[in-house]
Amino acid sequence: MDPNHRTNRAVAGLAAALLSCLLTATAACAAPGATGGGSPDPTPSGDSRRYGHAELEAAAARISAYLQREHPDHYAGIVLDPAGPAVIVYRRASAELDTALRRRFADVPLKLRDAPHAARELDALAERIRGDAEHWRRRGITITSVAARPDGTAVEVGTREVAKATAELPKRYGEAPLRVIGANPTLLTPSP
Template structure:
């Protein structure tokens, strides 16, 4: 009698822990479930996927979801879409966006059964493209002022536009003077 109660109690505890994601019976590595503030996941992330290396960059279903989201993000939701990245090991993608309930609803539908993690971004891809184009248009100006910019690229996570230069300290001081202190510029020191 007492043994039956203990077995039932252990079974209930095991179910409670695995049902809420606090433990796994399989012993496989748990997928990354931590999400930063302002992040959420599509329903496709509920299926357990142990981290593993895969040969193809993405599965066909995930690739199709990424294509739908990227196309829709650029064409219909430019005021929200910042970019995306693929996590081959966890077989998922991360979409960065300036929060928008309409875009979030679109991502949920476009993801279908794929795992898409959605995270907040400070700037949209369209906004960063404008900043990128401004800096590129001024490359000759910066060269004339002794700052050689080697690379200019928008970040896929919406953080800003990366400026690669060997004149790191001077660029970090002078570019905000031309573009404003609020310009989303991220400076990288290029090696000589």
């Protein structure tokens, strides 16, 4: 089997696992005020009694697809609220988006949160960092993970060389919203 095909399949599997993780994000990611943005929307819209975990995941996927297609300059990310049955939507403030979202998904329990950056912006930065992995490896920094945070605050860059990466990455990416975290390499086992 071609090694690039294996890598692509492994990356696709990792992306699917990451999406699942993002949809069931930790309380730290989805905590009110975690974005540093405006005040949190304390009460979800919609009827939360109708939604179990699977239904919320399906609704979150539909909402995410809609926002990526119709509001890409505002949409940052989406997670399930760990505190109760609701979908938390992180977006750059937009009354038009909020109205459209509540109208189109009126039955879904939604909580809207402000985000400083759109996913499109963070994804472009994440792709640039991934493309620079060899550059960083030659400088003694092994990038083990790169992911845009669903709350729109930053691109998380995982490495074992946290202090060095924290000092060096801004030299290449300037004032880009980066968050360097400690992360060991993940061994990906390709599917048969």
